[in-house]
Amino acid sequence: MKHVSILLLDHVNIGSMENARLGLLEANTFQKLNGMEDYFKVELVGIRPEVNLYNGAFTIRADKTLDQVSNTDLIIIPPVQQDLASGIQDNEAFCPWIKEQYEKGTEIASLCLGAFILGNTGLLNGRKCVTHWKATGQFKRLFPDTQLLPDKLLTDDAGIYTGGGAFSSANLILYVIEKYLSREAAIYCSKIFQIDMGRNAQSEFIIFTGQKDHSDDQVKTVQEYVERNFPEKFSVEFLCEKFFLSRRTLERRFKYATGNTLLEYLQRVRVEAAKRNLEKTNKTVSEIMYDVGYSDSKSFREVFKKYSGLSPLEYKSKYGLN
Known part of the structure; x- marks a missing residue:
């Protein structure tokens, strides 16, 4: 069984976090339908026991806090639902733990703007990565040493996976399911959630508005x-x-x-x-x-x-x- 830690970030994007969690749990359903045991043990891991969102409208409780997870097989970093600079700062405490786990052999997957949290660890330096196309300019300024591929839908580089937009990050979850478990499991999940497995780029969704956030x-x-x-x-x-x-x-x-x-x-x-x-x-x-x-x-x-x-x-x- 593979242990998966989905980070319960401050100001987390609930939709993307749930896409990842439900996708992996559906892979377990595939296992059961075929007479096998669960393959993924999925837990929400936070800095604190719980996070309040939308001015207290939602409260999400972590299964464990960082100090309670000494080893994990896969870390999934969902995007934040706020100003990115504040999102990076408010989730700074995750970075040393992510780096420590990666050095132990843990793999890491960032979804959409979760790449900003991952970029802040330094682990993306020199590596291929993607994020949402709308945030590529800001990402390049903050993390110039990465190999950002703005047209791609996902990347796989030395145990670090990155995915594009928030909802299209579901394609990255299917990719992870196929890589960890089987293509049959990924196809089953794609049919359950009605996700096109054939997509490999976010080019058709890019709205070009001109890069004018410069001083020249x-x-x-x-x-x-x-x-x-x-x-x-x-x-x-x-x-x-x-x-x-x-x-x-x-x-x-x-x-x-x-x-x-x-x-x-x-x-x-x-x-x-x-x-x-x-x-x-x-x-x-x-x-x-x-x-x-x-x-x-x-x-x-x-x-x-x-x-x-x-x-x-x-x-x-x-x-x-x-």
Whole structure:
């Protein structure tokens, strides 16, 4: 039997915590249906015996506190439901225990914004990881030594697993069930909870809003120009002349401030506009392609799939008007 410690964080996201707990317990149900014993012993482990949430509306009691767990096989870190800086600070006491357990051979899985708690331990330095796409900018600033893969749905690196968004973290739980127990158990759980096991990316869910949480005002001016004029045909050289910067300087400053090259930024702005049109209008893919500044259908399809994970037709079929 594998002992699993789900951390009862201060200000924990109850939904994600319960997704993990119920998923593992359902794997035990699979075992029983097949005449076998439970495989996972699942416990909520906290700093204190209980946590109050939503101004006392909910009280969750821990099965054990940290000092009562000397060894565990898997630690699951759910996300916090509050400001991330405060969430990291309020849950600081978990970090030494997580590191100590990992050094003993314990594996660790973070769900969604739980990656911020895990990142604070230093165990993600140099390792591949994911978190919710909306928090990637803040994660990169706080933990620059990690190999953040914002488009991926989950990662598996040296006994450390990370998963994307709060509800899509259920895919990480299925992955853990398959790795620890069996694929048959994971398929059973996916059917019970109606979760698509085939997903491996969060690209199609990303809403690109432009990375403007930086202090380079001239780069912001360039960004705003691109966002207003993306349907037009203009080159990097044109932007350099317009804003009185050399190409090398503009490319360097733009990449440093936004994390994208100028070309990547223009592509992402155009793809986001195309996605909105595919969702909200009855225009054809070709009409939308021209509206957002493309004239070559092959190039448009390739760029669209690069940033959304789907072809324009697949995206329209999935998210467009019926």
